[in-house]
Amino acid sequence: MADKEEPTVEKGEEEVEKEESKKHPLENNWVLWFDNPTGRQKQSTWGQTLRSVYTFDTVEDFWCLHNNIVAPSRLVVGSDFSMFKQGIEPKWEDAANSTGGKWTFMIPKSASKTMLDTYWLNTLLALIGEQYDDTDDICGVVVNVRSKQDRISIWTKSSTNEAVQVGIGRQFKAALELPESSKIGYIAHDDSLKMDKKARDRYSV
Numbered sequence: 001m002a003d004k005e006e007p008t009v010e011k012g013e014e015e016v017e018k019e020e021s022k023k024h025p026l027e028n029n030w031v032l033w034f035d036n037p038t039g040r041q042k043q044s045t046w047g048q049t050l051r052s053v054y055t056f057d058t059v060e061d062f063w064c065l066h067n068n069i070v071a072p073s074r075l076v077v078g079s080d081f082s083m084f085k086q087g088i089e090p091k092w093e094d095a096a097n098s099t100g101g102k103w104t105f106m107i108p109k110s111a112s113k114t115m116l117d118t119y120w121l122n123t124l125l126a127l128i129g130e131q132y133d134d135t136d137d138i139c140g141v142v143v144n145v146r147s148k149q150d151r152i153s154i155w156t157k158s159s160t161n162e163a164v165q166v167g168i169g170r171q172f173k174a175a176l177e178l179p180e181s182s183k184i185g186y187i188a189h190d191d192s193l194k195m196d197k198k199a200r201d202r203y204s205v
Contacts, residue, residue: 023058027130029086030140031055032065036079055086062128072120073113075145083124084140090155092189096139101159101188101202103169105176107150116143116150119176123152126175133171134164152176159188162203169205 035050054065072081082090092098107116120143126132127141139155154172158164165186173184185201192199 023060025058026056026062026128027135028128029055029057030062030083030128031086032069033082033084033090034079035082035090036076050082050090059128062124066121066124071117072143072145072150073116077145077147079145080142081120082140082142083127084155085138088139090140090142092193094139096157097155097189099159099190100137100139100155100157101165101186101191102142102153102155103165103172103184103186104151104153105172105178105184107152109149116145119152122175122177123154123172126171127154131171131175133167137161137164138168159186159190159202165203166205169203173205 031052032054033050034053037049053069056062056065075081080090084090085096088094088096090097105119107119123141123143127138132138137157139157142153142155144151144153154168156165156168169184169186173182178184183204186203187199188202191202
């Protein structure tokens with residue numbers, strides 16, 4: 001006598017909700033942005049090629065994104081990846097960024113391209129894991145892929161608050177696992193807009 005075939009049972013809404021609830025929520029919702037500008041853009045037209053790619057709010061959805069998207073080391077030169085809190089665009093003009101600035105780590109030219117990917121991942125994990133004491137002051141992070149030198153920057157809200165910025169800078173260095181001898185600098189967006197040449201670091205750690 002043949003075994004009876006087990007009936008197929010479709011998952012109900014309640015079961016689906018239970019599976020969804022197994023995910024680990026993050027403190028903030030995050031948006032990944034991509035920009036691939038062609039040529040040298042004027043300030044008035046900058047950001048026109050910027051577009052959002054993916055929004056996530058759980059640990060599992062972050063890893064889904066990370067495992068299925070091109071790594072920074074494989075991007076076309078001139079491209080940017082940005083990951084910002086939902087509601088904040090990676091533009092100086094955004095209200096959350098307008099009075100802020102950024103900590104920038106210049107990837108050593110001697111480093112392999114795979115190191116860029118490692119630095120980027122470590123930066124993202126520290127960010128979404130809320131490993132910064134002043135996490136509310138952080139807007140997001142950007143990786144710039146450039147022919148001369150790649151760089152990763154953390155954008156913050158309050159450029160005038162030295163204590164907060166120095167604390168973020170030190171924790172950024174820790175996330176990157178940089179030696180104490182390595183130095184990174186903080187430049188206010190206002191200073192960058194006012195200066196014809198490269199603005200000076202307002203703070204450094």
